[in-house]
Amino acid sequence: MDVKMRMEELIHQINQYNEAYYQQNESLISDQEFDALLAELQKLEEENPLFALPDSPTQRVGGTITKQFKSVTHRFPMLSLGNTYNEQDLRDFDERVAKGLDGEAYEYICELKFDGVALSFWYENGKLIKGVTRGDGTRGDDITNNVKTIKDLPIRLNSSIFPREFELRGEGYMPLSSFGAINDQKVSRGEAPLANPRNAASGTFKMQDSAEVARRNMACYIYAMVGNENPFQTHEESLIALEKAQFPISPTWRKCQSISEVLNYIHEWQDKRNELPLNTDGIVIKINDYAQQERLGFTAKSPRWAIAYKYPSEIAETEIESISYQVGRTGNVTPVANLKPVYLAGTMIKRASVHNANEMDRLDLREKDFVFIEKGGEIIPKITSVNVAKRQGNSPKFQFPEECPACGTILVRQEGEANHYCLNDKHCPPQIKGKIEHFIQRKALNIENLGVETIDLLVEKGIIHYIADLYQLNEGHFNGLEGFQSKSINNILQSIEKSKSIPFRQVLFGLGIRHVGATIAEKLVLQFHSMEKLKLASLEELIAVPEIGERIAQSLREYLDDPDNIEQIDRLREAGVQLSEEIQEIVLEGEALVGKSFVISGVFKNFEREELKDKIIANGGKVVSSISSKLDYLVAGENMGPAKLEKANLLSIKIITEDEFLALLH
Numbered sequence: 001m002d003v004k005m006r007m008e009e010l011i012h013q014i015n016q017y018n019e020a021y022y023q024q025n026e027s028l029i030s031d032q033e034f035d036a037l038l039a040e041l042q043k044l045e046e047e048n049p050l051f052a053l054p055d056s057p058t059q060r061v062g063g064t065i066t067k068q069f070k071s072v073t074h075r076f077p078m079l080s081l082g083n084t085y086n087e088q089d090l091r092d093f094d095e096r097v098a099k100g101l102d103g104e105a106y107e108y109i110c111e112l113k114f115d116g117v118a119l120s121f122w123y124e125n126g127k128l129i130k131g132v133t134r135g136d137g138t139r140g141d142d143i144t145n146n147v148k149t150i151k152d153l154p155i156r157l158n159s160s161i162f163p164r165e166f167e168l169r170g171e172g173y174m175p176l177s178s179f180g181a182i183n184d185q186k187v188s189r190g191e192a193p194l195a196n197p198r199n200a201a202s203g204t205f206k207m208q209d210s211a212e213v214a215r216r217n218m219a220c221y222i223y224a225m226v227g228n229e230n231p232f233q234t235h236e237e238s239l240i241a242l243e244k245a246q247f248p249i250s251p252t253w254r255k256c257q258s259i260s261e262v263l264n265y266i267h268e269w270q271d272k273r274n275e276l277p278l279n280t281d282g283i284v285i286k287i288n289d290y291a292q293q294e295r296l297g298f299t300a301k302s303p304r305w306a307i308a309y310k311y312p313s314e315i316a317e318t319e320i321e322s323i324s325y326q327v328g329r330t331g332n333v334t335p336v337a338n339l340k341p342v343y344l345a346g347t348m349i350k351r352a353s354v355h356n357a358n359e360m361d362r363l364d365l366r367e368k369d370f371v372f373i374e375k376g377g378e379i380i381p382k383i384t385s386v387n388v389a390k391r392q393g394n395s396p397k398f399q400f401p402e403e404c405p406a407c408g409t410i411l412v413r414q415e416g417e418a419n420h421y422c423l424n425d426k427h428c429p430p431q432i433k434g435k436i437e438h439f440i441q442r443k444a445l446n447i448e449n450l451g452v453e454t455i456d457l458l459v460e461k462g463i464i465h466y467i468a469d470l471y472q473l474n475e476g477h478f479n480g481l482e483g484f485q486s487k488s489i490n491n492i493l494q495s496i497e498k499s500k501s502i503p504f505r506q507v508l509f510g511l512g513i514r515h516v517g518a519t520i521a522e523k524l525v526l527q528f529h530s531m532e533k534l535k536l537a538s539l540e541e542l543i544a545v546p547e548i549g550e551r552i553a554q555s556l557r558e559y560l561d562d563p564d565n566i567e568q569i570d571r572l573r574e575a576g577v578q579l580s581e582e583i584q585e586i587v588l589e590g591e592a593l594v595g596k597s598f599v600i601s602g603v604f605k606n607f608e609r610e611e612l613k614d615k616i617i618a619n620g621g622k623v624v625s626s627i628s629s630k631l632d633y634l635v636a637g638e639n640m641g642p643a644k645l646e647k648a649n650l651l652s653i654k655i656i657t658e659d660e661f662l663a664l665l666h
């Protein structure tokens with residue numbers, strides 16, 4: 001795959017995970033997998049700065065503000081932390097620090113990395129006046145009322161050493177005891193349990209009802225003080241003073257004189273951290289001296305004077321009860337192990353994915369085996385190995401079925417493929433449903449208001465079968481179906497109508513042709529522009545398209561040579577769905593701005609902000625959202641924010657007017 005495409009794909013994936021994580025409080029993959037994707041993107045951007053997008057997830061904090069709360073602009077941005085899972089990176093970090101400080105002596109403070117949500121606490125005249133979430137790092141949600149339910153957090157200070165105005169940063173969390181109690185209650189009421197304490201904390205702090213937040217016994221640990229008149233010289237001094245003033249400071253921190261002392265700390269806490277009253281996912285290493293912190297500075301997203309080390313994911317052992325086989329949209333059959341429930345990293349696990357027959361063979365899974373499972377995603381973990389020592393005698397091996405568990409068709413495994421497939425794609429119920437679900441998703445035809453249950457129902461009743469059937473739906477089809485008011489029917493029909501203007505590339509992706517993902521669909525449209533031309537493309541012509549290999553080309557040809565598929569495509573055309581589109585690759589207007597980065601602020605005479613952005617990109621430049629020492633230019637319009645101006649001046653960034661910007665182009 002070409003680098004640019006891989007970068008786009010990564011950005012797309014990461015954005016989706018971020019959205020689920022920060023907006024829905026849901027983890028679709030493990031943090032470790034997520035961090036690996038982000039690290040890959042970061043590396044590619046460093047190697048290919050021309051392709052690096054201004055709003056890349058490597059350049060900004062992942063969260064957002066919500067509409068439910070008043071938003072507050074942070075006086076000091078709330079950043080993220082660089083992280084790593086390996087010790088060598090810590091040694092490299094240490095070397096960078098040593099270099100950055102020109103051989104001056106330095107100390108570290110190690111703390112545990114508490115797994116909750118970042119909060120900012122504003123104090124004025126000895127009183128807590130605000131509690132704010134991190135949000136997008138620049139602005140957060142004002143959740144003062146919820147923050148005030150934290151019992152350990154002093155609302156009034158009786159100490160005179162703190163300045164009139166200051167801010168504390170800390171982690172709000174749900175103690176494991178509250179998490180357990182809430183879940184016991186939920187389960188006994190037949191409700192779904194909360195997935196894990198982190199996501200629960202993030203959801204709870206954003207509740208509208210503070211009384212409910214109070215019932216959940218939330219807690220916090222303070223881990224930093226910020227402000228213009230910080231009376232302390234070091235982080236250590238601030239921790240000691242805050243503790244004296246009754247702030248909740250975890251007693252687990254330690255001062256370390258060298259990176260090897262840091263590594264000792266990491267090893268010591270590896271297991272011991274499981275005895276703490278909250279989840280932790282690693283440790284944070286910070287330079288102790290504030291003046292040195294300042295000299296090391298920040299990147300767009302995180303401080304250069306701190307780094308997080310994250311412990312690799314946790315493992316649990318349990319017994320297999322059975323294996324179920326699930327049929328996917330393309331007919332692929334996936335084995336899923338049903339497990340004796342076990343607690344793993346704060347979640348009760350009942351099922352684990354085994355991926356495919358190869359994986360079953362590799363694990364040599366036998367009935368009643370004890371297996372080790374690891375958190376892949378928060379949703380479904382994976383089996384990593386079998387505890388062979390516990391195997392009894394010669395228990396029978398699990399056999400991959402020969403027939404489709406849904407429709408009974410003999411399964412096929414093509415050469416070079418790991419998966420078994422049910423080829424009865426037109427009549428196997430899970431495939432029919434899966435194809436329609438794929439077609440309506442946001443990245444495809446974006447048909448809102450039509451949920452999975454509705455599709456299941458419509459398919460089961462024989463009302464729809466092919467995707468094109470959606471465009472024949474009318475109110476009458478819902479007659480006699482339970483739970484549909486005319487308003488909801490109307491909404492469904494309207495979003496189906498709206499999908500007729502979705503561009504062809506999304507339609508092509510929505511058809512669900514095997515191996516044709518969103519990016520490949522776009523490449524195809526770029527080359528062929530319409531379904532008519534695509535239909536005429538030979539295998540060789542398809543393979544000639546960048547990124548399209550033999551496997552994809554063959555799968556396309558197979559799909560397009562099937563008269564049934566062509567009939568459905570014709571029906572889509574008749575319904576008015578887009579089957580052609582003119583798109584062109586971005587062509588640079590000029591190269592005057594190559595390698596230069598810009599922040600845009602304020603209002604402009606000649607441009608809308610978006611136009612200015614486009615202009616910069618069209619001339620090879622990069623637009624970033626926040627000011628760092630690496631920034632080349634701040635383009636200042638009317639009414640630009642004073643905070644930005646101040647920061648740019650502080651970092652001696654070149655500030656240019658709109659006219660000066662235009663002059664750069666020539």
Ligand SMILES: NC(=O)c1ccc[n+]([C@@H]2O[C@H](COP(=O)([O-])OP(=O)(O)OC[C@H]3O[C@@H](n4cnc5c(N)ncnc54)[C@H](O)[C@@H]3O)[C@@H](O)[C@H]2O)c1
Pocket residue numbers: 017018021022026027028029030031032034035061062079080081083111112113114115116117118119134170171223284308
């Ligand atoms: N699984 C997913 O789908 C998914 C999606 C998005 C993000 N994530 C995870 O979220 C994290 C990214 O979020 P992030 O930007 O908040 O970075 P981060 O959580 O790795 O690090 C920054 C945060 O650490 C917290 N922290 C805890 N203890 C601290 C201490 N002692 N000192 C200072 N800070 C401390 C603070 O809240 C701070 O905001 C990554 O670890 C990533 O794995 C996962």
Ligand SMILES: [Zn+2]
Pocket residue numbers: 327404405406407408409422423424428429
């Ligand atoms: Zn089948």
